[in-house]
Amino acid sequence: MSKTLKMDKTTPLRNFLLNNFSNFNYDQIIGYSLEFPTYDLTAREYLQFAEYELLEMRNNSNKLEHIHLINCVSHLKRAIDCQLDTCLYILKIFNIFKKKNLGLNSKLDFFKQVGVFNSFSLDRFNKVRNTMNY
Template sequence: MTSTDTSKIAKSHVLKDFLIENLPLMSYDSSFGSSPSFPRFDLFARDYLQFAEHELLQLKNDSSKIEHIHLINCVSHLKRAIDCQLDVCLHVLNIKVFKEKNLGFNAKLNFFKAAGLFNSFSLNRFNTIRNKMEHHYQIPKIEDIESYFDFVSAFVSVLESMINMLCNYSEIFLTNDDHANRKTRDTFAIQYSFDDIPQITYSITKKSLKEYVSNPPSFEFAKYPEEREEVEVTVTSEERDEFPYFLKVLLLLARKDTFASDKYILSQLENLK
């Protein structure tokens, strides 16, 4: 087994270059899931969304003469929904650095942005509404609250989908068969490990197929394959400049041939600082 020298080149750039060159030649092989640990909260983001919706309904039903109470309560519940969902996701990923270093909301949000969960346009719009609601001591307008509610609901759903993907695709295998001469079968694998210090590892394995039998003659398969692993690269959650991109790659490949085309995946892989 040999490993790639990434001391001078960022691991993310090596991974990006490999996938851009090889992804169009590779096909989905298999995947495995995990059962990550969830926090034992009394309330979760969906509960706070329900509370916020209740306040909106109270407002529309005109059940109180002090309407701004419902508006302000709604903002508070939506803020708790966001904070709760971020903390749930970080707990599931087993990433403790944000709590250990007392990193706040923006640091958490930027992590998930770097992992490809949100784009700059949606986050700018989201933060504009959030700042208007939370930091100017103004009574919000009902139309602003409804927009904010929609954004937070989408925010919660996006992070839920990430957790669901990791539950089903924490390890992914792609293969590249040399159909021209049937002498090689290369495998690319990427895996999320929910260790005390989480890590993501990708490996490239080359198999030389030396002997074949036909049974029946129309189906040819390898006998006694010789396997040699060429590359294995790991990043941990403590590598804050590298880890989000590896997570982004894993989540993109989990969508291959189902929710995303290779063209889309390649375009997203290019987005690396």
């Protein structure tokens, strides 16, 4: 699929989000709230695991130091992926990504194309993570 065709399909969604994002809220009068997914581990917990690995690396400088770095990077990737999945779930489009088994690159690309954010650092992080020698 060409990039032009892909952009044409996402342009209406991007425009809708950009024009209406500030109007997205929930009605507090009837007690409605956003529906969040239930995960065994949250993005915040994955970040805590990554911080733990960094502390272990700093406190226990030894031959196995690279294991802590690899674990840290893996936990950071899981935190990003979990947070993106949560956003997709709240927007009620998570199942589209799940059915097609789309990964982190596709999710980042989607959010970039619809104009929610464009993060060079997240793209770069994922490329570095994918090239790490385990």
